[in-house]
Structure formats: C-alpha cells, structure tokens
Amino acid sequence: MTNTRTSPRPPVVVIAPDSFKGSLTAEEVAAAIGAGIQAAIPDAQVRLRPIADGGEGxxxxxxxxxxxxxxxxxxxxxxxxxxxxxxxxxxxxxxxxxxxxxxxxxxxxxxxxxxxxxxxxxxxxxxxxxxxxxxxxxxxxxxxxxxxxxxxxxxxxxxxxxxxxxxxxxxxxxxxxxxxxxxxxxxxxxxxxxxxxxxxxxxxxxxxxxxxxxxxxxxxxxxxxxxxxxxxxxxxxxxxxxxxxxxxxxxxxxxxxxxxxxxxxxxxxxxxxxxxETVADHIGLDDALAGADWLITGEGRSDAQTLHGKAPFIASQRARRAGVPTTLLSGGIDRTSLDELQGSFSGCFSIVFGPGSLQDAIAGAPELLRASAEQMARLWQSAVGARR
The missing domain is CATH 3.90.1510.10 (Glycerate kinase, domain 2)
Incomplete structure (x- = not known):
C-alpha cells in the first residue's frame, strides 16, 4: 500500500521588529533574526518587514x-x-x-x-x-x-x-x-x-x-x-x-x-x-501575515509602554487578526511588565544571555539576536513537531 501522506510545508515566519535605537536599524534587526530562524529551520520561508512607530528608524x-x-x-x-x-x-x-x-x-x-x-x-x-x-x-x-x-x-x-x-x-x-x-x-x-x-x-x-x-x-x-x-x-x-x-x-x-x-x-x-499603523500599511504587513505561521517582533527595550501604540504591539494586533501567534524578542524586557505583555505576545524574550555591560550588549546585538532567534525557532519547531 502506497503512503500518500505529504510532508508538512515549510513554515512561513514574518519578522517585523522596530529598530534598537542607537544600535541597529530595524532592517538589521530583522536580518539578524531571520538568520537565526534559518539556522534552525533552513527551509523556513522568512518574510522581513521592518517596522517603526514614527520615531528614529x-x-x-x-x-x-x-x-x-x-x-x-x-x-x-x-x-x-x-x-x-x-x-x-x-x-x-x-x-x-x-x-x-x-x-x-x-x-x-x-x-x-x-x-x-x-x-x-x-x-x-x-x-x-x-x-x-x-x-x-x-x-x-x-x-x-x-x-x-x-x-x-x-x-x-x-x-x-x-x-x-x-x-x-x-x-x-x-x-x-x-x-x-x-x-x-x-x-x-x-x-x-x-x-x-x-x-x-x-x-x-x-x-x-x-x-x-x-x-x-x-x-x-x-x-x-x-x-x-x-x-x-x-x-x-x-x-x-x-x-x-x-x-x-x-x-x-x-x-x-x-x-x-x-x-x-x-x-x-x-x-x-x-x-x-501607517508604517504597517505602507510595508504591506497584512499581506505578509496572510498564510503565515509565526510573527516575531521586538524593540530595544519592552515594558508596559510597548502596549500603548508602539510598533511591536501594533504588529501583534495585526497578527492576531490574521490568526498568527506573535513572539516578542527585544534587547531587554521589564520583568515587572511581563504580566501585561503576555496578554499580547506568546512569549517574551530578551536577547541577553547573562550579566554583562550595556556596551557589550550593543556591540554584540546582531549575534545575540541571531542566537536567540535560533533557540526560539528550535523550541517552536519542536512544539509544532510534537503536535503533528
């Protein structure tokens, strides 16, 4: 008897972060995260959509x-x-x-x-x-x-x-x-x-x-x-x-x-x-989310203010309407704001792996982003595989 079951299609991951102010542009952040995703899931279809909220970047x-x-x-x-x-x-x-x-x-x-x-x-x-x-x-x-x-x-x-x-x-x-x-x-x-x-x-x-x-x-x-x-x-x-x-x-x-x-x-x-919202319209974020499996967004530092119209929050709202889960990957996360943030994001992660200086974190941001995104992708892939 022939097995007609097809392999699951490669995941579609939309990456729409804000810039890390004074460190990396949103495009550089998106590229680093994308590299991490594809290190873990080489066949992933990655859609880069850098976002901003009217300020720097x-x-x-x-x-x-x-x-x-x-x-x-x-x-x-x-x-x-x-x-x-x-x-x-x-x-x-x-x-x-x-x-x-x-x-x-x-x-x-x-x-x-x-x-x-x-x-x-x-x-x-x-x-x-x-x-x-x-x-x-x-x-x-x-x-x-x-x-x-x-x-x-x-x-x-x-x-x-x-x-x-x-x-x-x-x-x-x-x-x-x-x-x-x-x-x-x-x-x-x-x-x-x-x-x-x-x-x-x-x-x-x-x-x-x-x-x-x-x-x-x-x-x-x-x-x-x-x-x-x-x-x-x-x-x-x-x-x-x-x-x-x-x-x-x-x-x-x-x-x-x-x-x-x-x-x-x-x-x-x-x-x-x-x-x-204006930037999201112009970069075609809704189109990118169509048929996507996962959205990753982030910014230099996330806290309760993120939920007041900041770019990652707007991206998460658009993803929710499209039925796409969103993960927050930022330079830093205010731990006292986690309860509030978790209402809009399926997981909130900082790129910092341990104690260190701000200068070192800024200098190493691209590699920290790539490494963090890779670990997130491996976790996501494992969770998805377990459900199949």
Missing amino acids: TLDALMHAGGERLALSCRNAAGQLAEAPVGILKDGSAVIESASIVGLTDAAGTAVAVEQRSTLGVGDAMRQLLDRGARHFLVGLGGSSTNDGGAGLLAALGVKFFDDAGAEVAPRPAELHRVARVDAAGLDARIGQARIVAMSDVDNPLCGEIGATAVFGPQKGVTPQQVPLLDRSLAHFAAVLEKEMGLAAAGRPGAGAAGGLGYALLMLGGEFRSGA
Whole structure:
C-alpha cells in the first residue's frame, strides 16, 4: 500500500521588529533574526518587514521596499546647516523623519538650550521636497529635541511672527511669549495642495498637564521651573496663531507630539495617525501575515509602554487578526511588565544571555539576536513537531 501522506510545508515566519535605537536599524534587526530562524529551520520561508512607530528608524523601515533616498541641506535644532536624510517612496510619498533633522541624539543640535531650539529644518526639508514635486508627506514625529510648537516649521514655510512693536519674532520657545501678530500670507501655497500625515505613537495635546512641555519637555532638557513658563508660551502662541488662521488644533490628539510639531502640521491641514499603523500599511504587513505561521517582533527595550501604540504591539494586533501567534524578542524586557505583555505576545524574550555591560550588549546585538532567534525557532519547531 502506497503512503500518500505529504510532508508538512515549510513554515512561513514574518519578522517585523522596530529598530534598537542607537544600535541597529530595524532592517538589521530583522536580518539578524531571520538568520537565526534559518539556522534552525533552513527551509523556513522568512518574510522581513521592518517596522517603526514614527520615531528614529521610520525612514529606514519605509524605505525597506525601495524608493529614492536623498540627502538635503537643512537646519538642525540649533539653526546650523547639516545634511538630513529623507526619502521618496515608490508611490511618490515623501518621508521626513524629524529625529534625523532635529533629533535628541544630534550633539550639534542639542548643544544649545531647549528654549533656543527650533524646527526650522523640518520646514526646510518640506520646502525642498515640494520643489521636487512631492504632494504627499509622511512626517515621523518621534525623537525630537524641540519644544517650539512647530513655529520653526511654519517660519521655514513662509509664516512670520511679530511682537507688539512690529518687530519680527524668532520661532524659538524663548521668544514665543512675545508673539502678538501672525502673518500667514507668505505661507507656501503648495501646502494647500499637499496631503500631510503626522505619524507618532503619542496622542497628547499641545498644552496642559499632559501636553508637550509637561510630559516630554524634561527629557529634552526643560527644567521643572521652565515647564509652566514654556507651557504658557505655547498656549499664548497657539491662541494668536489660531485667531489668524481660523483653525483650532491645540487640543487635538497628537498636537503635543515632537514638542508641538504635530500641532503645526495639524494647523497646515495635516492628519494625525498612529506611526506604527501607517508604517504597517505602507510595508504591506497584512499581506505578509496572510498564510503565515509565526510573527516575531521586538524593540530595544519592552515594558508596559510597548502596549500603548508602539510598533511591536501594533504588529501583534495585526497578527492576531490574521490568526498568527506573535513572539516578542527585544534587547531587554521589564520583568515587572511581563504580566501585561503576555496578554499580547506568546512569549517574551530578551536577547541577553547573562550579566554583562550595556556596551557589550550593543556591540554584540546582531549575534545575540541571531542566537536567540535560533533557540526560539528550535523550541517552536519542536512544539509544532510534537503536535503533528
């Protein structure tokens, strides 16, 4: 009698991690995990889909499927010209990552105090991309060092600010309390033809106890004494701007993202969207999950905040809808958050095998990821084999 039973098909594994900030790009993380999976299961079909949530690494994740990378001359947070990477996707969408222009990790841009920094460079990038014909913008808002309410962006696009005496006011936090009049007549007319998507994983309003300054200002250098002063300055600036433009956006979700850069984009007619959801759509994560057996996602460090719109959580939600189990593989896991994390992930793992320095973990991250993924795959393969 002939045995007609066929061998089980090779597993399909989708790998959709965020970057390990300051260490590896999401693409590098995905590649290392993929190598580990195939070391354990050589015939596995691996689908790499690096993901991001609007912060550092968003440009790389979106460009994974191809497009044109450009280097533009833009002002950093301190107003100095520097090269900034941007991208044009295959569908013509222009990608601006604010962390690459006015980011917290830019030593030159953060050499001045936070009250002297501005988002002029983000406006520089947008204007140059408009010159190249772009009319659809995806703007990542995470990781900025600025707290200017997007005044710099607006100024770079032609909006002017004046005080009571008619003198022009610089678009910096330290000066916004002086704004008495806004002249938007010079705003680049092409903005009216553009679709702008502001991408972030935070939905804070511009001002108040959960606003940009109170919540995110301290990590940018805002002192406790400065918080109420700068918050009042942003509220004053918004009141004058909204009166001139006939719009109201300060209280909308996402207005407080990137120190109020989200607010300025909303005032320009932009829409606010979850960064991770937007990236997931553009990289075709749902298509990759169709027919898949397993999703692996992760980030540099996972804790309870991961469940608030971070890229691994969004990836796990998409996988759940597709009926695909998800495992979290991150650089570090907050043990006190395990109970919460386990509600969204079928297993949470750190790549660290034992005590060691942060520097060693960063330096060895690719091999740690590969080795951890291989061990996970061997466990998964054993469990699947036992059920067959």
